[in-house]
Amino acid sequence: MIRKLDKTELLPMDLLLLADPSENIVRQYMERAQCYVMEQEEKIVGVYSLLPTRPATMELVNIAVDESEQHKGYGKALIQHAIETARREGYQTIEVGTGNSSIGQLALYQKCGFRMTHIDRDFFLRHYEEPIFENGIQCVDMVRLAMDLQVEDREKE
Ligand SMILES: CC(C)(COP(=O)(O)OP(=O)(O)OC[C@H]1O[C@@H](n2cnc3c(N)ncnc32)[C@H](O)[C@@H]1OP(=O)(O)O)[C@@H](O)C(=O)NCCC(=O)NCCS
Incomplete structure (x- = not known):
């Protein structure tokens, strides 16, 4: 079961x-994001968070x-x-960003x-103090990806 975490509950840090x-x-x-959790027998086994970044865009x-x-x-x-x-909340676009080394x-x-939409070069060098490595690759750039959410509405216009 996936449910919205209440603001009064502890974050699954x-x-x-x-x-x-x-x-x-x-x-x-997380101060501005909505947090959703997946639970099994009252244990949180998964989480995702959505942040409205621009008027029609959720990240x-x-x-x-x-x-x-x-x-x-x-x-x-x-x-x-x-x-x-x-x-459902009416956003036009959902975006996500991940490291160049995050193959999975x-x-x-x-x-x-x-x-994929673009690359935010050196993002991880600019924002993270410690070097990050995954799959034998240094994580330096952020790959940005997006999806249109209201394609059918636009086709009707
Ligand atoms: C990323 C993460 C959330 C995926 O969760 P998960 O429950 O293992 O994912 P799923 O079991 O739903 O797998 C989803 C798909 O991804 C694919 N996948 C996962 N790792 C892969 C890899 N290294 N190469 C190719 N495909 C991969 C799987 O093949 C699967 O596709 P399929 O159903 O067609 O086989 C989990 O690995 C995780 O929590 N990682 C650490 C946190 C993290 O990195 N978050 C994302 C930050 S950008």
């Missing part, structure tokens, strides 16, 4: 930090699944839920329908 190594940065965007700023529960399709289910949430995440977002 362990999970949020799986997706973003900087607690400072996580706390900053998926964080998504994570507990390490012991990965590769079961929960990540995909959370992304589909995020897309539906943003669409780049595959996952594209499997869910996101298309």
Whole structure:
């Protein structure tokens, strides 16, 4: 089951930090983001967060699944839920950004329908103090991806 986390509840920080190594940065965007959690027997096993960045644009700023529960399709289910949430709230575009070294995440977002839009070069060098490595690749650039949410509405115009 996926539900919206109430503002009075504690953030699942362990999970949020799986997706973003900087607690400072996580706390900053979580002040304005909506947080959704996936629960199993009252245990939080997954999380995603949506942040309205521009009037018609929602950004998926964080998504994570507990390490012991990965590769079961929960990540995909959370992304589909995020897309539906943003669409239902009337947003035109949903965006996401991930590291150049995040090979699995780049595959996952594209499997869910996101298309690449641009590269924010040196993003991770500018915003993170510690070097990040994944898959033997240094994470330096952010790959930006996006999806149109209201295609049918536009076709009717
Ligand atoms: C990214 C993450 C949320 C995915 O969660 P998950 O529950 O394991 O994902 P799923 O089981 O739904 O897998 C989704 C798809 O991604 C694909 N995928 C995952 N890693 C892959 C890789 N390294 N290469 C190719 N495809 C990959 C899977 O093949 C699967 O596609 P399929 O259903 O067609 O086989 C999870 O790995 C995680 O929490 N990682 C740490 C946090 C993180 O990196 N967050 C994103 C920050 S940008």
